[in-house]
Amino acid sequence: MLDLEEILGRVWNPDVRPLAAEAYRSYTTGSARACIILTWGAVAADLIDKLQRLGEDGEGTAKDIAQKIDAARAKSDVKAMQDVEAALLENAQMLELLDFVEARDLQRLREDRHLCAHPSLRPLGDFYAPSLELARAHLVGALQAVLIHPPSQGRNVVDRFTGHVADAAFTGNEEYLTHTFFDQVKPTVRRRIVDVAAKVACLEPDGLPDPPGASKVADRMADCLRLFAARDRTLVATHLKKAVSRLGDKPRAVQIRSVGRLGYLDVFWSAVTPPLRGQLGGLVASIQSRPDMGLSDIQSRLLSLVGLDQPRKLLPELETKFAELDLFDRALVINKRPGKYFTGRLPPLLEKEAAHNFRMAELLTRLAVLPCAPHLDEHTLATLLETWTANDQCLYASEMPQNALTLYRTTQHLRLVDESIWKDFITRARSLVPGHEGSSAYHYNEVAEAIGM
Structure with a gap:
């Protein structure tokens, strides 16, 4: 009661x-x-x-x-x-x-x-x-x-919501969005707001303001849906189902962007019918990397769903396509949604096939290794650092000592079990780099000092 x-x-x-x-x-x-x-x-x-x-x-x-x-x-x-x-x-x-x-x-x-x-x-x-x-x-x-409701008209609240999402000052503040456009509005207005967010996030309808552009507004609407779903999953699922039913008729580029921005929501997949799932699977299978440029932003965002259990199960083409990518494209994908699934794929990125020069070693570390650091276990960390020292393009790259320190600081969850792993890393680095112990920039002195070595 x-x-x-x-x-x-x-x-x-x-x-x-x-x-x-x-x-x-x-x-x-x-x-x-x-x-x-x-x-x-x-x-x-x-x-x-x-x-x-x-x-x-x-x-x-x-x-x-x-x-x-x-x-x-x-x-x-x-x-x-x-x-x-x-x-x-x-x-x-x-x-x-x-x-x-x-x-x-x-x-x-x-x-x-x-x-x-x-x-x-x-x-x-x-x-x-x-x-x-x-x-x-x-x-x-x-x-x-x-x-219990303030003096806001339904039409005005919806207009204020769409105006805020399109505004250059949009920040996506969770407390503000949920309080102003969900918790403090009446159920009828709330349904209209969620319906607008679902349509824009999924379908990118004509007439969206530019700037910031249809894709940016749709991305922001997807962020709002995530927050609203935490309040009322059934409401969001109902309106997403209506929007998703029209996704199959949209251009290929819109479909890629839509799945990439909404595919991490379980309520999205509950709205995808088997025929549409088959269509989206074919879309994933048809993705091609751009020569000398790698995957586009929207392609890598879509393929990054391979790191999530539900999309990977429903669209097996994600895993197949990810396995076909070259190592640089894999790094682009990992960067979009770092997670536990990708940690076992990190050591090959630091091998000479991928990190074939100093700048590429630094780039791959920034793109994929450091973002996944909070998800590493001690065994993967040990393998990663062994690969690091085995590739002189990693070992001698100017940014890598600082990257190693960042990696150490972002693996706090391993602090009770990783001391010997880092000491072995420092010992190997110093044995491979000419000069007296501790005298070279590539002796990784910052990390040694952090672990008290």
Whole structure:
């Protein structure tokens, strides 16, 4: 059962909160009639204040209503205020402060309020006697439909969301996005926001702002979907399913980008049908590296899904294609999504076939080895460092001593078992580099000092 006291604390308007609290106290003391009357009073006060705020923000219809409210209050005109209240729910629905279902439920509350407040509407001795269960239902409905939400129209919230995602100042802050566009909006608006995010992330529809460009906006929408899925996986899955059903008709480039940005979400794969999965498998199999340039960014992002269990199982072509790549392209793929799956593939990157000169050794280390460092185990680390010292292009490259120190610092999780591995590495390096012990830059003195050697 809902904790009403907790929900009451979320009433957004501090001036309305005492009315809602008084309605709750009436309910707890067994006065259903008073609870219903006070609940409608809180709703009316809340909606009137929201209409005034929207009027101040320049919303045309709300501005006209706000002027009527101000005029009625200035003259203490009860009849004019009754007219405002009589049209309150209709105006709130028109301005998207309420949806149809919420307006219908609050209309029932208003009718029950009239029966409670005006006994003369029923024959003498046949007064309306609402139950406590009905009073509680009205209070809960009012809280969830109106009282806990700020004065934002559904259309405006969605527009603010899409505008924020396209803005140059977009940061993807988890707390801001989930609080502003998910937790603090009504379910109907939340569904619209998730639907927009799913369509843009999956399909890159026409008309997206440039800059930042369709692909960038879609990437940001995918980040939002990840955050929203952590709040309501079913909601995101429902709207992604609708968007994914249209993915098969999109151009090949859009399909590659879409799977690359969404394929790490399990809710994406739950929406992929067997025919579409076959189509995507063929897409993966057809990927070709660019001569002298390697894989493109979107190609490597797509193939990086091989590091995740679910995509690898559903699209076996990922593993097949990854195995066919040359070592440099593998490094590009690993860089997109470093993880445990790739750690066993790191030592060959430092062999002379791949790291065939100083600059390539440094590049491959930065691209793949260092990003995967948090996922290494002691056996893979030992093999990696043995390969490092066995290739003079790694051993003598100017950046590699600093890279080794970075690798040591980013393998903190191995601190209890890796001391001998690093000491062996230093000993081998110094035995292979001319000069007195510790006198050469390639004696890896920084790492030796870090491990106390």
